[in-house]
Amino acid sequence: MTVALEQALSLNIPNPSHELVQVVRGSRSGLAINVAIHSTALGPAAGGCRIAHYADPAAAIADALRLAAAMTEKNALAGLEHGGAKAVVALPTAARPAGEERTALLHDLGDAIESLGGRYIAGPDVGSSPVDMSVIGSRTTHVCCRPVEDGGSGDSSLHTARGTLAALGAVADEAFGSPELAGRTFGVIGLGAVGAHVARLLDRAGARLVVTDVKAARRSLAEELGATWVDPDDALTAEVDILVPAALGGLLTAGTVPLLRCAAIAGPANNQLDETATARLLAARGILWAPDVVVSSGGVIHATGVELRQESEERLTERIQGIAATLRQVFHTARTHRTTPAIAARQLAEQRVRHGRSSPTRSAALPLTSRAAGPMESEPPTSHATTKRGC
Numbered sequence: 001m002t003v004a005l006e007q008a009l010s011l012n013i014p015n016p017s018h019e020l021v022q023v024v025r026g027s028r029s030g031l032a033i034n035v036a037i038h039s040t041a042l043g044p045a046a047g048g049c050r051i052a053h054y055a056d057p058a059a060a061i062a063d064a065l066r067l068a069a070a071m072t073e074k075n076a077l078a079g080l081e082h083g084g085a086k087a088v089v090a091l092p093t094a095a096r097p098a099g100e101e102r103t104a105l106l107h108d109l110g111d112a113i114e115s116l117g118g119r120y121i122a123g124p125d126v127g128s129s130p131v132d133m134s135v136i137g138s139r140t141t142h143v144c145c146r147p148v149e150d151g152g153s154g155d156s157s158l159h160t161a162r163g164t165l166a167a168l169g170a171v172a173d174e175a176f177g178s179p180e181l182a183g184r185t186f187g188v189i190g191l192g193a194v195g196a197h198v199a200r201l202l203d204r205a206g207a208r209l210v211v212t213d214v215k216a217a218r219r220s221l222a223e224e225l226g227a228t229w230v231d232p233d234d235a236l237t238a239e240v241d242i243l244v245p246a247a248l249g250g251l252l253t254a255g256t257v258p259l260l261r262c263a264a265i266a267g268p269a270n271n272q273l274d275e276t277a278t279a280r281l282l283a284a285r286g287i288l289w290a291p292d293v294v295v296s297s298g299g300v301i302h303a304t305g306v307e308l309r310q311e312s313e314e315r316l317t318e319r320i321q322g323i324a325a326t327l328r329q330v331f332h333t334a335r336t337h338r339t340t341p342a343i344a345a346r347q348l349a350e351q352r353v354r355h356g357r358s359s360p361t362r363s364a365a366l367p368l369t370s371r372a373a374g375p376m377e378s379e380p381p382t383s384h385a386t387t388k389r390g391c
């Protein structure tokens with residue numbers, strides 16, 4: 001059964017602006033596969049496949065809508081000719097499908113992606129991995145981030161970390177008047193795939209490190225780097241120059257902002273603010289916040305560059321370093337217009353999307369007819385669900 005919801009009019013979001021929302025019942029798995037395409041104004045929409053438990057089907061669709069809009073913003077700010085989309089498979093329980101059950105689900109996902117004819121390019125997200133992308137890839141070519149041995153670009157975490165380092169230079173410059181990282185203290189929260197790379201890169205740059213993870217085994221990395229280990233409950237309030245969230249989203253709230261003891265915050269964790277208004281609380285405290293949609297884009301820049309544009313590593317490095325220039329532009333706009341970096345980043349993304357939509361060459365290059373898409377005027381996409389990996 002397929003239900004195409006051309007607009008999310010019945011859903012509780014302000015100014016619905018998505019091009020397409022599709023709910024497909026997987027013929028093999030029986031599970032509902034929700035695909036939200038927010039925008040193809042800049043090109044085919046890229047975004048991850050989330051496989052997670054949701055309390056009800058509407059919550060899964062609402063999450064797909066929010067996450068797809070966030071991908072439009074991230075891709076536009078990364079200077080990519082891609083719009084934003086997301087696929088969300090709502091699992092009936094917290095148990096993760098395995099074996100044949102998982103293969104059936106991934107084949108259903110592949111068919112749903114293929115049915116969109118290239119308008120949506122999928123990648124990994126919470127609950128899906130590069131290996132899963134290979135299984136999806138047996139049903140569609142519109143997938144990236146398969147393992148290198150399967151012809152994909154593989155794990156994107158190192159590239160996300162490289163982008164984070166570039167961002168940290170711009171943040172240090174804005175906050176302290178110098179991009180130099182050596183001698184500054186960074187509080188890295190989460191030493192997983194991206195956080196561990198960030199900690200190593202910071203260590204190599206001569207930075208001082210305060211680190212944490214809920215997994216005690218990660219302490220060995222702290223020992224290896226000579227970093228100070230703090231309890232996860234104390235990490236957010238550690239006295240550091242720059243806090244680097246590299247674990248869960250939603251950690252910056254009206255409750256936590258007053259407790260912070262840092263000059264700036266910039267990390268790869270998605271959806272750091274519980275709501276956009278929290279950016280104003282940070283600004284009021286004089287804490288510089290770098291929008292995570294900009295900081296975390298190294299992975300998607302690298303994956304799409306390798307797999308869709310066949311760009312050289314040299315060009316990709318340039319693009320990833322370009323994250324610093326985008327952040328400088330965002331900070332400059334925020335300063336000049338007396339607004340927050342969150343709003344400045346949103347406005348820059350909207351500008352790029354509007355320009356893409358009005359460009360005749362861009363419209364001609366779209367693989368499918370673009371349906372009526374409103375401007376990105378809706379409230380900022382926030383999701384309390386934590387994102388993990390992202391193409």
Ligand SMILES: NC(=O)c1ccc[n+]([C@@H]2O[C@H](COP(=O)([O-])OP(=O)(O)OC[C@H]3O[C@@H](n4cnc5c(N)ncnc54)[C@H](O)[C@@H]3O)[C@@H](O)[C@H]2O)c1
Nearest residue numbers: 156157160190192193194213214247268269270299387388
């Ligand atoms: N992997 C990528 O390329 C990529 C790209 C864009 C954004 N991101 C975002 O970056 C963040 C990290 O991604 P990842 O791929 O490294 O995930 P990961 O699961 O490999 O690492 C997350 C780490 O955080 C730890 N953690 C969880 N809760 C914690 C807490 N309360 N305090 C301290 N540590 C905690 C986990 O134990 C884990 O080690 C996520 O928010 C993800 O959405 C990742």
